[in-house]
Amino acid sequence: MPNTEPSLKELTLRGVVLGAIITLIFTASNVYLGLKVGLTFASSIPAAVISMALLRAFKDSNILENNIVQTQASAAGTLSSIIFVLPALLMLGYWQGFPVLQTAMICACGGILGVIFTVPLRHALVVNSDLPYPEGVAAAEILRAGNREGGGNGLREILAGATVAGGFSLLTNGFKVAADSASYWFSAGRAIFQVPMGFSFALVGAGYLVGIVGGMAMLLGVLLSWGVAVPWLTAIGPMPEGASMADFAVGVWVSKVRLIGAGMIGIAALWTLLTLIKPMYEGMKISFSVLRSGPGAATLARRDTDLSPRTLLRVTLLMLALLAGTFYSFISTSGLPAGMAWTLVLVGTLVSFLFGFLVAAACGYMAGLVGSSASPISGIAIISIIAISLIFIGIAQSQGLLADPANVRFFTALTIFCTSVVVAVAAISNDNLQDLKTGWLVHATPWRQQAALIIGCVVGALAIPPVLELLYNAYGFLGALPRSDMDPLQALAAPQATLMITIATGLFASTLDWTYILIGIGGGIAVIVIDVLLGRYTARCRLPSLAVAMGLYLPPSIVVALFVGSLISWFVKRRIHAASGGRPAALSARLAQAERKGTLFASGLIVGESLIGVVLAMVIVVSVGSGGSDAPLALVGPGFATAGKWIGLLGLLAMCLMFIRRTLKTR
Numbered sequence: 001m002p003n004t005e006p007s008l009k010e011l012t013l014r015g016v017v018l019g020a021i022i023t024l025i026f027t028a029s030n031v032y033l034g035l036k037v038g039l040t041f042a043s044s045i046p047a048a049v050i051s052m053a054l055l056r057a058f059k060d061s062n063i064l065e066n067n068i069v070q071t072q073a074s075a076a077g078t079l080s081s082i083i084f085v086l087p088a089l090l091m092l093g094y095w096q097g098f099p100v101l102q103t104a105m106i107c108a109c110g111g112i113l114g115v116i117f118t119v120p121l122r123h124a125l126v127v128n129s130d131l132p133y134p135e136g137v138a139a140a141e142i143l144r145a146g147n148r149e150g151g152g153n154g155l156r157e158i159l160a161g162a163t164v165a166g167g168f169s170l171l172t173n174g175f176k177v178a179a180d181s182a183s184y185w186f187s188a189g190r191a192i193f194q195v196p197m198g199f200s201f202a203l204v205g206a207g208y209l210v211g212i213v214g215g216m217a218m219l220l221g222v223l224l225s226w227g228v229a230v231p232w233l234t235a236i237g238p239m240p241e242g243a244s245m246a247d248f249a250v251g252v253w254v255s256k257v258r259l260i261g262a263g264m265i266g267i268a269a270l271w272t273l274l275t276l277i278k279p280m281y282e283g284m285k286i287s288f289s290v291l292r293s294g295p296g297a298a299t300l301a302r303r304d305t306d307l308s309p310r311t312l313l314r315v316t317l318l319m320l321a322l323l324a325g326t327f328y329s330f331i332s333t334s335g336l337p338a339g340m341a342w343t344l345v346l347v348g349t350l351v352s353f354l355f356g357f358l359v360a361a362a363c364g365y366m367a368g369l370v371g372s373s374a375s376p377i378s379g380i381a382i383i384s385i386i387a388i389s390l391i392f393i394g395i396a397q398s399q400g401l402l403a404d405p406a407n408v409r410f411f412t413a414l415t416i417f418c419t420s421v422v423v424a425v426a427a428i429s430n431d432n433l434q435d436l437k438t439g440w441l442v443h444a445t446p447w448r449q450q451a452a453l454i455i456g457c458v459v460g461a462l463a464i465p466p467v468l469e470l471l472y473n474a475y476g477f478l479g480a481l482p483r484s485d486m487d488p489l490q491a492l493a494a495p496q497a498t499l500m501i502t503i504a505t506g507l508f509a510s511t512l513d514w515t516y517i518l519i520g521i522g523g524g525i526a527v528i529v530i531d532v533l534l535g536r537y538t539a540r541c542r543l544p545s546l547a548v549a550m551g552l553y554l555p556p557s558i559v560v561a562l563f564v565g566s567l568i569s570w571f572v573k574r575r576i577h578a579a580s581g582g583r584p585a586a587l588s589a590r591l592a593q594a595e596r597k598g599t600l601f602a603s604g605l606i607v608g609e610s611l612i613g614v615v616l617a618m619v620i621v622v623s624v625g626s627g628g629s630d631a632p633l634a635l636v637g638p639g640f641a642t643a644g645k646w647i648g649l650l651g652l653l654a655m656c657l658m659f660i661r662r663t664l665k666t667r
Helices: 013-037 044-055 063-084 100-127 134-146 151-174 201-210 212-236 245-274 277-293 309-334 338-370 377-398 405-441 446-475 495-509 514-537 545-553 556-580 584-625 638-664
Strands: 181-188 191-198
Touching (some): 013 044, 013 446, 063 134, 063 405, 134 405, 151 201, 181 245, 191 245, 245 377, 245 514, 377 405
C-alpha cells in the first residue's frame, strides 16, 4: 500500500475557510431543496471538485487538503436533514419564527454528537470491513483524479449544470414566463384522474442520482395515489358544491391519501430498521469494546489515529451541558412548575443522547451498505418521534397534564424539538463513516477529518437558522404563512415535517384518522412481501418500500420529474452497454466516465436551481418588506399560464437532450 508523505499539508487555515464557504452555500441550497420537495443532495463530490479547482492555484495544495475540504463541506448535505422535522414547530403554530440560538444549538449539538458517536466504529466498519461505501469510494476516485488533471473538467460539468438550471429557475420562479409543472385532469364517471408533469431541473438531477430502481418505485407510488386511491375516493364521496374537479381531487389527496402514504412510510421504515437489528447490535458491541480498550494515540500510525478518548469524553460532556441549556430555554416558557420543567429538561437531554447513540450505529452501517443518500433517515425520524411521544405521554399522563389543551400542544412541540436533535445525530453519523472511508482510501489522518467535520457542523448550524427564517418569510410553509396576503400555492411543502405533525398530534390528541393510516400499513406490508419475493429470485428487479411510500406521499409533479432523471440514468447506461460491443474493459471505462460526468452535471442542476431559489427568496423578502409584490420580477400575468406550460415542457426536453449528450460524450 503506497504511503502518503507525512509532511503534506492537511488541516490548513485556507482549507477550513474554503470548506466553510462551500458549507454555507450548500447548506442554503439543501435547506431550500429539502423544504420544497423533501430531498437533499450529497455535497461531498461537488465540494471535492470545487476544492480541487480553487486550491490548484496554490502550488503546495494536495489531495489530503482537498479531502479535508470535502469532509467539512459534507456537513451541508447531512445536517440540513434537520429541516425534515424542525419546521413542524411553525406548522404546528408553536413557533412564529426560527429562534436563532435554539435552532443553531440543536443543529450543532446533534451534529457534533453524531461525529463523536461514530468515531469508535471506524476500525470495525471502515478499516476491517468489506462494506461498499459507494459515495465514499466515488469521492476518493474523484480526489485521486483531481490530484492529477481531472479537477477542471469536473468543475466545468458542475458549472454547466448550475448555469442551465439556474437560468431556467429564474424564468420559472422569477420572471414567471415558464411554468414549473403542468397537469391534465379528466374524469371517468365520478372518479377523477390526474396526469402530472414536473419541469424542475433540480429534481431531474436528483432523479439521476436516485437511479432507475428508486425512480420506478416512486412512480408506482404515484400510480397508486392518482391512479387508484384518489379516483376511488372521489368516486365514492360527494363533490362539494362549487368546487372544481382539480380542487376536489387535491383536497381528497391532502386529507386522506397522504395519510395512507404516512402509514406506508411508517411500516416501511420499521421493516428497514428490523432488518438492521443484527448489524446495529454488532456496531454497539464494537463501539463499547473500542472505548474500553482506549488505544493510545502515541503508539498508532498517522492513518490509525482518531480523536482521543479523553477528547471524545470532554466534547460529549460539553454537548450534554449545551443540550440541557437548550432544552431549558425551550421548556422554561411553558408555564409548568419548576420541578416538572427540570424533569423534562433531564429527560429530553438523556433521550436525545441515548436515542442518538442507538441510531448512530444503525446509520453508520446503513451508509456503508447503500450510501448516505439512500439511507432511510426518514425511517429513523418516524421511529424516533413515535418512541419519544410515548415517553412524554407517559410523563404527562402521570401528572394529569394532558387534560389541558395548552399542555397537549406544548408536549407535542417538545416531542418535535427532541426528535430534531436525534435527526441531527442520525444525519451526521450517516455521513461521517462515508467520509472516513474516503479518507482511508486516500491515506488521510482520521482525527483531522473528524475535527473538520465538527467545524462543518458548527458552520452549518450557524447558516441554517437565517436561511430557514429567510425562506419562511419569502414563501411560508403549507398551513403556516407569515402573512395573510401570501399565495398558499407558493408555500414550501416541507413534506416530512407535515408527517411529523400528523404522527405527533395524532398520538397526543387522539385526532389521527387511523383508517387511512392502517390502509397504508397494509399496503406497505404488501409491497414489502413483494420486494422480499423479488429478492429471492433476482437482485436487479427490486421494489424499495420506502421509495413507493414516498411516491404515494409526495406531490406527483415532483415524483414525475424525479422519474425523468432516473430514466436518463437508465438510458445512458443502456447506450453505453450497446456501444461497448460486449467488451468488459471498454464497458467498465465508459460506464465510469459517464457516471462521473452525469453525477457532476446532475449535482450542478441541483445546486443551480437551489441557489437561485435562495437568491429569489432574498429578493421577495426585500420586496414584501417594503410593501411590494411577492413576485417582484414577474414579467407576465396569469393569462400567460398556458404558454408558460409549453415553454416549461420545451425547456425540460432541451435540458434532457443536453444532459444525455454531455454524459455520453467521450471527451
